[in-house]
Amino acid sequence: MSGRLRVLPLGGLGEIGKNMTVFECDGRIVVVDTGLRFPTADMLGIDLVLPDFKYLRDRAEDIEAIVITHGHEDHVGALPWVLRELGDHAPIVYGGRLTVAMARSKLDEHNLRDAYLEDIEPGDQIAAGPFTIELIHMTHSIPDAVAVALRTELGTALVTGDYKFDQTPVDGPPADISRLAELGREGLLLLCGDSTNADRPGFSPSERDVGPHLEEVFARAQGRIVVTSFASNIHRVQQVIDAAASLGRKVSLVGRSMRKNVNIGRSLGHIEVPEGLMIQPQEVEDWPDHKIVVISTGSQGEPLSALRRMAHNDHRMIKLHQGDTVVFSATPIPGNERAVNETVDRLYHIGCDVITPRDAPIHASGHGYVEELKLMLNLVKPRYVMPVHGDHKRIHLHAELADAVGIDPRDVFRSENGLPLEVDDRGAWLGEPEQSGMIFVDGVDVGDPADVALRDRRMLSADGILIVVATVSEQTGQTVAPTEVIFRGVPFIEQADGLVNDIREEVERSLARAANDSVKEIDLLQQELHDDLAAFVYDRLRRRPMVLPVVVEV
């Protein structure tokens, strides 16, 4: 495929999360982002969801580099699994300084200490086979977020990563609009742009606007203040620290990821903490209530998070009480609303006051709104556009924005996971689909969502299980011991009079029928028992538990 560029999204299209895009030129590959997403309620017992990256496994020898745009889980979270699968072929991983530090910390936890990561500066030109990689400084809700320009003979593709055009960032310069404009003047071949807020009109508020509002909220609070936010939102943590310092309150960090990220942020100079401001969680009780700000994980109502524990009066060190104020400096990610609402309501029950972004502008999204997406399109003037990072709705709305700024709709491609965009010097088109989808992480294992185990768990969770153990004589085919009948997860069994005896009798009838039909093979016997018992139980209980007959021959 000389003179051809292939752009294959393996995640992040038709969904929010697990972003991963493969760029291929002359048979060589650069991967941008290796993200994960969190399971939905119907993925019973699943811990994490990765993109299906079989394509990368098959092409392991051809991968020149992986580039991570920033340190959020939906962009870097799958890296340990990808590197482990690629084994000896694992390529070098590039990213900004904080991004690489966070990735390294994550890889350490997975005992992948040999991975080769390199932090590079925006503007550096990195050769990777037929590609030249360049990072472009952007603003987002985490420091060191970048867009990635991939230069090839055919032209340059730009992956925006997650971004907003924050004109007054809390830390560092605004996005490098000048470099983006330069790419536009040179003639950009393809834009792969973040669609997350394609449904929000106007411009996103600046992160810096949050600080004064936090301070106002703090100033009104009489008792202790607990602020919860994303642990990776280092700028937000800085602003909470600043507000606390200006009001003479001490700050304590609660929650493992909060402590870890703040440590990394401090070591890289992204967070400045005044001398003597920080106290340990176990010291919180030693200070008067009005001298305390706690920064905590749990803004999404996560079950084991510090804030959720506090809301359930179940935190080892911090006991909330009437007069405390809990500040949610984050909005619920779609799907987390119920967990967040539950946490908020528990806090009200304790007698806390709760302030959310509905009450005061104490959160700013890290993703640009509609006008920013249009600004990006106008700056880089792409020949082709492929919206990424969005469900079907947002991809659709982003494509309409491209239309609105005058890009020919035929040059705008609404792709899906696994559907590659092929570009050569005559045009661009959507090619033949490649394998894509989800891989489930369940404890320490990874596997396929079609896994029969998940189907079984759905069935077990809905209607429970009936286990019947029949001990039969090899000679006569008749039972020689009382049949064991065990229900688990089938409700109201105790109300079904004589059910166990009736099931035993049904087993006898079923075995007798089988003997009549000369069925002797255990598998067949069990199949017949299964069918007879399933029908019998449905008839009696109007339920369909999983029916599991075991025939023991003696």
Place this chain on the structure above:
Amino acid sequence: MSGRLRVLPLGGLGEIGKNMTVFECDGRIVVVDTGLRFPTADMLGIDLVLPDFKYLRDRAEDIEAIVITHGHEDHVGALPWVLRELGDHAPIVYGGRLTVAMARSKLDEHNLRDAYLEDIEPGDQIAAGPFTIELIHMTHSIPDAVAVALRTELGTALVTGDYKFDQTPVDGPPADISRLAELGREGLLLLCGDSTNADRPGFSPSERDVGPHLEEVFARAQGRIVVTSFASNIHRVQQVIDAAASLGRKVSLVGRSMRKNVNIGRSLGHIEVPEGLMIQPQEVEDWPDHKIVVISTGSQGEPLSALRRMAHNDHRMIKLHQGDTVVFSATPIPGNERAVNETVDRLYHIGCDVITPRDAPIHASGHGYVEELKLMLNLVKPRYVMPVHGDHKRIHLHAELADAVGIDPRDVFRSENGLPLEVDDRGAWLGEPEQSGMIFVDGVDVGDPADVALRDRRMLSADGILIVVATVSEQTGQTVAPTEVIFRGVPFIEQADGLVNDIREEVERSLARAANDSVKEIDLLQQELHDDLAAFVYDRLRRRPMVLPVVVEV
């Protein structure tokens, strides 16, 4: 308890849904509302949740009447279970005309055709033991919604039911402010007021405002229009019909509850349909796209609803396609966001345009906002206030509103389910808690949420089950047939090399230990096997499936 009024909330406090309040005077009882709620995601396989109404069962002979404020499920849904439990003691059920019609239809489905229901007019004075019952006309998102005044010797209690002060309702007069003011002038003893929108500032928009916006949205649509809303929102359905008629489109109703409610609404004169406007769902395909409006259930993304089926291309009669517009004339109830978002995204994937209340003011809440709650407090001037119908947050905010209009905070009672308010001529106080909680409906059965079956299902759904059947000789205690090892719902078992054999060996070891310790009793044997196998499996798989050993002695 002569001269004393007891108000016992059995549902609707500290939660949204299953509203039920018991009023007791001189040992006689009037129940206001018998609502249900829908299960949350962690209530595996549960269909409905009812208030625990043991208190009513115990006091069945003392119940004078049940009053239903309106026909929504969270106020009337538990009526079949309550009446069935009360049996011969089931009292008369009062309500407005539509309310009684909907209750009757529901009771018919439960084969409770002997129940005694009576529709009464606002203003009628109904004697019920020591109580005089009077309904007061209110406005809400369903016709015939009423507040209930319960007059006793001690004074009058007012239960608002769900209400808003809609000055321009679509059908019928505004709320009877005049009668409410009269109650206030007479001196109201207690207000039990709806708290649902205690967190929304200002006044709620009028239902009538929705119509013109619907018509605007319809006028812009080129293809077919599908509108989804609550089936009981008969005024909304009327406004959709009006907008369709004015644009020359035919209307078809899809979804069982939509057809049922519209039938009831038409028969009671709440819905007017122009001659020839309605067509059957199977006729939709016979008309040009721009001549069609479909009104459908599924505004909450319910799994089996008509709209969800259409979104998944799985509806028998209506196939959506590019160019169709789907209008959500409803907002997601908290907890349903994910299901609604999924449905919306499927619709975008099909190529439909989707309009929600975020895009245009095409929905109006049926519950008054903050200023309306204050208006109610000022109108009826209650001596005591008990906010109802709300989670802890909304109860708290409603109590603050009472404070804001000048009611002494000591006269405002933040109660909980099961916590009675006691009132006599010297004062009011929260009394001793009574039994309250949830009853789960699972298929045809009802039971306790502490039911071991639900706990089992949670365990099964998280980690699956391991069943081990060991056939042992009664004499030697040793296995005499190969041990059966069965996994269900445990993922990635196939990757665990030799696991089944290792488990068999562990069984032998465990049995040998038991034999050494002279353990022979089957229950004890099974307990030891359970503990050994659970530890063994956790060690190997880092999972905790339910472990179920069966020992068969021969």
